[in-house]
Amino acid sequence: MSARVPNPPLSDEYLPGADISPYTGWTRADWTALADRMLLAADRYASPAKALITPPGAPGGYGTAIDGLEGFARTFLLAGFRVAGERGRDPLNLLERYASGVAAGTDPSSPERWTSPSEHGQAKVEAASIALILDMTRPWLWDRLGAGVQERVVNYLAQVVGDQDYPRTNWVWFRIVVEQFLASVGGPWSLEDMESDLAVHDSFVREGGWYSDGAERSYDHYCGWALHLYPILWSRMAGAKRLAAPRLPAYTEHLDRYLLDAVRLVGADGSPLIQGRSLTYRFAAAAPFWVGAFAETGALDPGLLRRAAGGIVKHFVDRGAPDEDGLLTLGWHHAWRPIAQNYSGTGSPYWAAKGMLGLALPADHPVWTSTEQPLPVEEADQLAVIAAPGWALSSTKADGVVRVYNHGTDHARPGDRTGDSPLYARLGYSTGTAPILLDEGWDAPLDQAVVLLDGAGNATHRSGFETLGVAALDGAAVLASRARCHWITPGAAGPDPDHGSGRHGEARDAAVVTTVSIVRGAWEVRCVYVDPSDAPGWSDVAALRIGGWPISAGEPPAATIGVSPASASAVGGGHTSTVVGVVGDVGFADESATSATAGVHRLEDATPLGEWTATPWLQTPPRAATWTIAALALNGGRVTPRVVLTGSERAPTVAITWPDGVTTSAPLPDLHLMSA
Structure with missing residues (x-):
């Protein structure tokens, strides 16, 4: 049984410029x-x-x-x-x-x-x-x-x-x-x-x-x-x-x-x-x-x-x-x-x-x-809204990568209080990155996640969230969801989870978190609003963390961390993942900038794409009833979007100038009305 089967060579019939398969070369x-x-x-x-x-x-x-x-x-x-x-x-x-x-x-x-x-x-x-x-x-x-x-x-x-x-x-x-x-x-x-x-x-x-x-x-x-x-x-x-x-x-x-x-x-x-x-x-x-x-x-x-x-x-x-x-x-x-x-x-x-x-x-x-x-x-670059799964698709010809931003899929039902499945509940997936699939990825969401952390560093989950909308607007796509974020004590309740759904356990609410993703090209502007109303666990919340794209490679990805504004990036495997406090009037660049921190989380053998995986993140003390805004990219280049929050407290609007000069103005949800 140990002898190898001879590997028949693939056909050499392909002739460049003459064959009907100019892209794959396969007959x-x-x-x-x-x-x-x-x-x-x-x-x-x-x-x-x-x-x-x-x-x-x-x-x-x-x-x-x-x-x-x-x-x-x-x-x-x-x-x-x-x-x-x-x-x-x-x-x-x-x-x-x-x-x-x-x-x-x-x-x-x-x-x-x-x-x-x-x-x-x-x-x-x-x-x-x-x-x-x-x-x-x-x-x-x-x-x-x-x-x-x-x-x-x-x-x-x-x-x-x-x-x-x-x-x-x-x-x-x-x-x-x-x-x-x-x-x-x-x-x-x-x-x-x-x-x-x-x-x-x-x-x-x-x-x-x-x-x-x-x-x-x-x-x-x-x-x-x-x-x-x-x-x-x-x-x-x-x-x-x-x-x-x-x-x-x-x-x-x-x-x-x-x-x-x-x-x-x-x-x-x-x-x-x-x-x-x-x-x-x-x-x-x-x-x-x-x-x-x-x-x-x-x-x-x-x-x-x-x-x-x-x-x-x-x-x-x-x-x-x-x-x-x-x-x-x-x-x-x-x-x-x-x-x-x-x-x-x-x-x-x-x-x-x-x-x-x-x-x-x-x-x-x-x-x-x-x-x-x-x-x-x-x-050409592609931008499309896919309504059923609650996705926006944004792909870029320059690197050939397809990105999907997710505010509708979690392998759960609205109102469920399970753990997040890294296979379904992340805010982003792509053809060039893989979610972290070790136990840590199931129990402590980091990559492409918005979480609240307690004093011990335990992260919340968002499964069971409510999709608020997925739409095209001003040359961009806008997606929003609202989650009663909760900590999970794994294994405390529920069936075996390994058919795709997140892990079950005893759930404890931390706060209601609304997340809005505005995407164009390789960039996403992510807007986060935390409402602690009726959340018994709010007093235990120590930080808000925004995680970026996980980059996997055969060698440890190089990391860069910035202070003003807070930013982090990882480079490896032909990709660059960036998370940055926006340059503008809000978010990590406002009066809380001195308390914001950034870093890159490294794991070994965490995805099938490479021995080493690095995920940039930003973190700030929790701020109730306030919009926190960051920009994230997979292969986004050096120029970051410029973001300004305008309008009233009840009717805020995010005005974004993208690296290519296009401007998008996106109204944010009226959280006061939603809470009423």
């Missing part, structure tokens, strides 16, 4: 070579009859049996795409191997039998992948299985029918897909199940083609790689037309609108936004672009769909994923287990196969024959 041959390399590598860890594929490493939270089932089902996705796109041509005999695995996995007497859906919830997820590919490769695999094996497959999958223990999240699609396949082969299925699950999916629809992954404010890559993917693929399954046809126009309309946002979220280097759970699925983030090709979207040119998908996959391939042995490990560019949730095992990363869905489309499809088009960030 379809590069994609097929990558798929074959991954499949051959995974096969080295298959059980004798091929039913379980268990890549090396410590078992996941659900145990080795689930790891092996995931390894089979998720690589089966890739094998199925590979063969379907070749119209059944299978030079590696992939389907023969997977047919053997299906026969052994569904045999109750086999030592390689699969954990069943009635035994473990995760098997419901994997059953959907198996059913999807059995349908997609039907003439070459399912139709050639013996009657006994087919019967065992039906018996295995039929355990989902009528099962009420499906989370009301993207999981509803796992039952829809399985029951659709069962119906197509004469197995048991339930129209009531299907219609109920489809109705739940419809309840997730949000503005602008977005879906929330459940009732919480859960916006992440699952919107694209699950909630947009399955409706389109389901509609193409055998026998799905009767239920799918009346719904497909809405699904396609939602997808078209979502893709306009999704393509703006891809960095020029191909990095997807580093936000949300299950990031170890990596280039599964490319899936919605291939889904757009399947749906024949009119929103994006086929060449742009391939450019976006190819940029994402190539981003990881160029940086070590798959690794030198051809395996996808738990990590990001390289193995980094802290990125995983407790449900993640050694087979889990192969959901990345969804990012190679385009291989299921034949070589003569327009998505493969059209010339790549540039990403939005490669053409």
Whole structure:
């Protein structure tokens, strides 16, 4: 098992200036070579009859049996795409191997039998992948299985029918897909199940083609790689037309609108936004672009769909994923287990196969024959409001980085009093930075956070906040939210938190904090107002802290700290993070400037992007009923915005002159009215 799989070289067919892939340089041959390399590598860890594929490493939270089932089902996705796109041509005999695995996995007497859906919830997820590919490769695999094996497959999958223990999240699609396949082969299925699950999916629809992954404010890559993917693929399954046809126009309309946002979220280097759970699925983030090709979207040119998908996959391939042995490990560019949730095992990363869905489309499809088009960030700076998740997007062509400012997503409900999840509740995410994911990042928010500190340095959390607005204004975007900030005593109450939400515990209120972000280009002007009314913990508040972008690098980032005005910056990994008291009439530059302090917080092995991470911060004594204003940037340059607070106490306005000379005047919320 220790011998390495030969790594087939990627295609050398690309000729500069002549190829249809001027941005990635990848032809379809590069994609097929990558798929074959991954499949051959995974096969080295298959059980004798091929039913379980268990890549090396410590078992996941659900145990080795689930790891092996995931390894089979998720690589089966890739094998199925590979063969379907070749119209059944299978030079590696992939389907023969997977047919053997299906026969052994569904045999109750086999030592390689699969954990069943009635035994473990995760098997419901994997059953959907198996059913999807059995349908997609039907003439070459399912139709050639013996009657006994087919019967065992039906018996295995039929355990989902009528099962009420499906989370009301993207999981509803796992039952829809399985029951659709069962119906197509004469197995048991339930129209009531299907219609109920489809109705739940419809309840997730949000503005602008977005879906929330459940009732919480859960916006992440699952919107694209699950909630947009399955409706389109389901509609193409055998026998799905009767239920799918009346719904497909809405699904396609939602997808078209979502893709306009999704393509703006891809960095020029191909990095997807580093936000949300299950990031170890990596280039599964490319899936919605291939889904757009399947749906024949009119929103994006086929060449742009391939450019976006190819940029994402190539981003990881160029940086070590798959690794030198051809395996996808738990990590990001390289193995980094802290990125995983407790449900993640050694087979889990192969959901990345969804990012190679385009291989299921034949070589003569327009998505493969059209010339790549540039990403939005490669053409010009971008500024957009994304209403559903409460985001403003600001990307800059000069560095190719996409930034998202967040006042609407926390993987919680309004009024919840949990801890902040660094994956969801930070004020900013980007394609060039990653949130701090060590325990400190969960328990003591610092990066891209506004917190109140007690005398011992314990930081508050903001989950459960109220979104006040997200809008475009005067060449900028303005976002605002209001939080009853609270300290959390971790572990004092609540369930296991490791499905993305923040940690539970006993909550104690510190104060109501209103935060307004005004963004343009690489800069954000962050305005903070603290209201201690009805907050029993206010007497314990010792400081207000504003944290900036976390910079990760292989070497400790260089730090610079200024005094007048208070400022701090960190430089490393090709990026610069800056936090500065604004030069103007308010904020850290007013009469409290002498009491403001700045610094850079350093951590080791805190993100998957580098061994060292540095986060600049500003801190001032707490000031009740007063606006505190700072400017923050990721690669913002030396010229900082100039900010002046005008108007009355009841109706203040922030006037900002940006480094490019553009001026924005943004009214701040009337906190007196809101408190009434």
